[in-house]
Amino acid sequence: MSEGGTTRRFMAMKGGGYYSKATTGAKDVIDGATPLILDALDRMAPEDDGSVFTMSDMGCADGGTSIGMVARVLGEVRRRCPSRPIQIVYTDLPRNDFGQVFRNVYGLSDLEGYADAIPDLYVFASAASFHSPILPPGTLNLGFSSTATHYISAVPARIPNHVHMVRAEGRCKLSRERQGRKDWESILLNRARELAPGGRLCLFNFGIDEEGRYLGHSGGVSMFDTYDAHWAALRDEGTITEEEYLDTNFPQHFRTVAEFTAPLLDESGPVHAAGLRLEHVETRVVGCPYARDFAGHGDAAKFARDYIPTLRSWSEATFAKGLSPDRPADERAAIIDRFYDAYETRVRESPEGHGMDYVHCYLVIRKA
Numbered sequence: 001m002s003e004g005g006t007t008r009r010f011m012a013m014k015g016g017g018y019y020s021k022a023t024t025g026a027k028d029v030i031d032g033a034t035p036l037i038l039d040a041l042d043r044m045a046p047e048d049d050g051s052v053f054t055m056s057d058m059g060c061a062d063g064g065t066s067i068g069m070v071a072r073v074l075g076e077v078r079r080r081c082p083s084r085p086i087q088i089v090y091t092d093l094p095r096n097d098f099g100q101v102f103r104n105v106y107g108l109s110d111l112e113g114y115a116d117a118i119p120d121l122y123v124f125a126s127a128a129s130f131h132s133p134i135l136p137p138g139t140l141n142l143g144f145s146s147t148a149t150h151y152i153s154a155v156p157a158r159i160p161n162h163v164h165m166v167r168a169e170g171r172c173k174l175s176r177e178r179q180g181r182k183d184w185e186s187i188l189l190n191r192a193r194e195l196a197p198g199g200r201l202c203l204f205n206f207g208i209d210e211e212g213r214y215l216g217h218s219g220g221v222s223m224f225d226t227y228d229a230h231w232a233a234l235r236d237e238g239t240i241t242e243e244e245y246l247d248t249n250f251p252q253h254f255r256t257v258a259e260f261t262a263p264l265l266d267e268s269g270p271v272h273a274a275g276l277r278l279e280h281v282e283t284r285v286v287g288c289p290y291a292r293d294f295a296g297h298g299d300a301a302k303f304a305r306d307y308i309p310t311l312r313s314w315s316e317a318t319f320a321k322g323l324s325p326d327r328p329a330d331e332r333a334a335i336i337d338r339f340y341d342a343y344e345t346r347v348r349e350s351p352e353g354h355g356m357d358y359v360h361c362y363l364v365i366r367k368a
């Protein structure tokens with residue numbers, strides 16, 4: 001199925017500022033890796049030649065989690081290149097709350113906006129998918145994306161036994177890997193076309209690290225298994241149908257380091273031919289901020305109350321999409337509330353081991 005028929009149709013983080021308020025861990029990931037971007041900028045050594053400097057934030061959601069990083073990086077571009085107009089293009093899918101992006105960057109929310117502090121700055125938004133071209137050829141100087149490239153363009157097959165590909169097996173697993181490979185290559189080729197010579201991509205991607213860890217699965221209670229257990233329980237008690245259970249699949253592929261680097265290291269492949277060169281690769285685990293706070297305050301009810309919104313901010317669209325459109329909207333909303341309430345009860349009653357540690361593969365790539 002084409003992207004138009006799947007992910008683009010329904011995918012969005014929760015809007016109205018909910019996403020970045022509830023997802024402080026994603027901000028920790030970006031803030032912690034900002035030195036990688038500043039180092040890349042240093043190696044790029046942009047000339048102060050009066051030409052437009054373009055940065056993109058691909059899969060930006062409401063732009064709140066990247067706001068501190070963008071302020072620092074574009075502040076540095078302004079310092080180095082006083083004569084260059086700067087444009088930043090925030091990109092996401094059409095259902096994204098782009099209005100919130102502008103409220104955030106212009107300081108009309110709880111966040112500290114930066115747009116008025118950087119002279120000669122132009123802020124734009126695009127709803128073009130990162131699986132397709134976003135910018136005109138040769139115009140991008142610094143492409144950034146965090147916690148987004150795991151969204152595949154289409155779900156190749158339903159996973160019969162689980163809601164996420166991390167537990168897919170056999171042919172189903174192979175079809176996810178194939179889709180993940182195809183999409184990763186096209187993400188890179190589209191960016192290669194957009195990048196100006198010497199430009200950089202800083203891509204901080206959810207993935208599977210060398211020890212088999214991935215989001216919410218780093219030693220404690222596995223988050224995706226918990227999702228699946230609760231969704232399957234709703235099926236078993238007759239609240240949702242078997243079809244709805246089967247229709248609920250995260251449109252994601254978590255790549256391994258080998259999967260991320262293969263097209264960049266293959267000197268006879270199209271990505272290398274398009275000029276992309278790997279400058280830096282590493283994996284990191286960034287701890288769940290809510291589990292960290294719980295270790296300090298020890299209040300299980302507070303932990304459960306604080307933690308579930310972060311899960312909800314990015315996963316709700318997938319569970320809502322799994323439910324039959326024939327159900328009235330309020331019935332669907334009640335099922336979704338019940339699902340997250342059950343998760344919250346579980347964490348409140350038995351908090352040990354819960355948490356959503358972030359596992360990323362950080363890539364810095366140069367356009368030759």
Ligand SMILES: C[S@@+](CC[C@H](N)C(=O)[O-])C[C@H]1O[C@@H](n2cnc3c(N)ncnc32)[C@H](O)[C@@H]1O
Nearest residue numbers: 026059060061065092093129130146147148151
């Ligand atoms: C988990 S959020 C990450 C948001 C932000 N970058 C961060 O690090 O907090 C993933 C974002 O990627 C977006 N996304 C998913 N597929 C996309 C695509 N094909 N093109 C552009 N954005 C996409 C989602 O809509 C969502 O806003």
